[in-house]
Amino acid sequence: FNKLKEGLTKTRQGFVEKVSTVLTFNKTIDEDLFEELEETLIQADVGVNTSMKLVETMRRRVKERKLKDASQLREVMKEEIAHILVGDNDELGLNVDKDKKNVILVVGVNGAGKTTTIGKLAHRLKKENHRVLLAAGDTFRAAAIDQLLIWGQRVGVEVIHNQEGSDPGAVVFDACKSLASRRDNVLIIDTAGRLQNKTNLMEELRKVGKILARELPEANVEVLLVLDATTGQNAISQAQLFSEVVNVTGICLTKLDGTAKGGVIVGIRDELKIPVKLIGIGEGIDDLKDFQAEEFAEALFA
Numbered sequence: 001f002n003k004l005k006e007g008l009t010k011t012r013q014g015f016v017e018k019v020s021t022v023l024t025f026n027k028t029i030d031e032d033l034f035e036e037l038e039e040t041l042i043q044a045d046v047g048v049n050t051s052m053k054l055v056e057t058m059r060r061r062v063k064e065r066k067l068k069d070a071s072q073l074r075e076v077m078k079e080e081i082a083h084i085l086v087g088d089n090d091e092l093g094l095n096v097d098k099d100k101k102n103v104i105l106v107v108g109v110n111g112a113g114k115t116t117t118i119g120k121l122a123h124r125l126k127k128e129n130h131r132v133l134l135a136a137g138d139t140f141r142a143a144a145i146d147q148l149l150i151w152g153q154r155v156g157v158e159v160i161h162n163q164e165g166s167d168p169g170a171v172v173f174d175a176c177k178s179l180a181s182r183r184d185n186v187l188i189i190d191t192a193g194r195l196q197n198k199t200n201l202m203e204e205l206r207k208v209g210k211i212l213a214r215e216l217p218e219a220n221v222e223v224l225l226v227l228d229a230t231t232g233q234n235a236i237s238q239a240q241l242f243s244e245v246v247n248v249t250g251i252c253l254t255k256l257d258g259t260a261k262g263g264v265i266v267g268i269r270d271e272l273k274i275p276v277k278l279i280g281i282g283e284g285i286d287d288l289k290d291f292q293a294e295e296f297a298e299a300l301f302a
C-alpha cells in the first residue's frame with residue numbers, strides 16, 4: 001500500500017491537493033464551488049464527461065445528505081471515484097489459469113511500456129509458478145526484439161524471436177507450437193505499436209488472432225492494452241482506436257509514478273468500460289501491481 005501511495009505522489013499533489021484546496025473547511029457549497037470543482041477535475045485529466053458526471057453526483061449527494069461545508073465533500077468525492085473505478089463488473093484480474101494454456105497478447109503504441117510490462121509480468125507469473133514463454137512479435141524494430149531478449153534473460157524465460165523485418169505471424173506461429181508442445185502454460189506476445197498505420201496494424205493483429213485461434217483453440221486469451229498515463233487524455237483516444245482494431249479485454253496503465261495525470265484512470269474506467277487490470281508504478285521489475293479500485297482510491301486520498 002505504501003509503495004502504491006508513494007507511486008501516486010505526483011497525482012496526489014497534482015489532483016487530490018487541488019481538489020482539497022477547492023474543498024476547504026468553512027467554504028460554503030454553492031454553484032461557484034461546483035464549477036470550480038468541475039474545472040479542477042478536467043484539468044486533472046479526469047475527462048470532460050466524467051468530470052461533469054462526478055460533479056452532478058456530488059450535487060445530488062449534497063442534497064441527500066444535507067451537507068453544508070465544502071470539506072465534507074472530500075469524502076464524497078473519494079467514495080464516488082472509488083465507485084467509478086470499481087465499475088459495473090467485478091474486477092476479475094488477469095485471466096491466467098494454471099491448468100490451461102494461456103496467451104496474453106500485449107498491444108499498445110511504441111513507448112507506452114509494452115516491453116517493460118511484459119518483463120515485469122513474466123517475472124511475476126514465474127514467481128507464481130507459471131511456466132512462461134515470450135514471443136517477440138514486434139519484428140518492426142530491432143530494438144524491440146533486443147529489449148525483449150534482455151528482459152527474457154533477466155527474468156529467466158525463453159524468448160521466441162526472429163530477425164527484424166520478419167513476419168510477426170511466423171514468430172507467433174512458432175511460439176504457439178512451442179507452448180503447445182511443452183509444459184509452459186503462459187505465452188506473452190509483444191506486438192508492434194504502429195497506430196500511425198492503422199491498416200497494417202489491423203492486418204497484423206487480425207493475422208495473429210487467426211493463428212492463435214487455429215493453433216491454440218482451447219487457450220485463455222487475454223488482450224492487454226498498455227497505455228501510458230503521462231499522455232493523459234491521449235490514452236483514452238488510443239484505447240478507443242485499439243478497441244476498433246482488436247477486442248481489448250484489459251488495460252495496463254503504466255508510468256503512474258511519473259505523472260500528475262493519474263486522474264486519467266477515472267476517465268478510462270468511466271468512458272471505456274474496459275477493466276483496468278494492472279498498473280505500472282515504476283521502472284523496476286517489481287513495479288507492476290494488480291489494480292484494485294478501492295485500494296487505489298484509498299491511496300489517492302490517503
Ligand code: GDP
Pocket residue numbers: 108109110111112113114115116117147193254255256257258279280281282283287
Ligand atoms: P514499448 O515501446 O511500449 O515497449 O515501451 P518500453 O517498455 O520500452 O517503455 C518505454 C519507457 O517507459 C522505458 O524507458 C521504460 O523504462 C519506461 N516505463 C515503462 N513502464 C513504466 C512505469 O510504470 N513507470 C515508469 N516510470 N517508467 C516506465
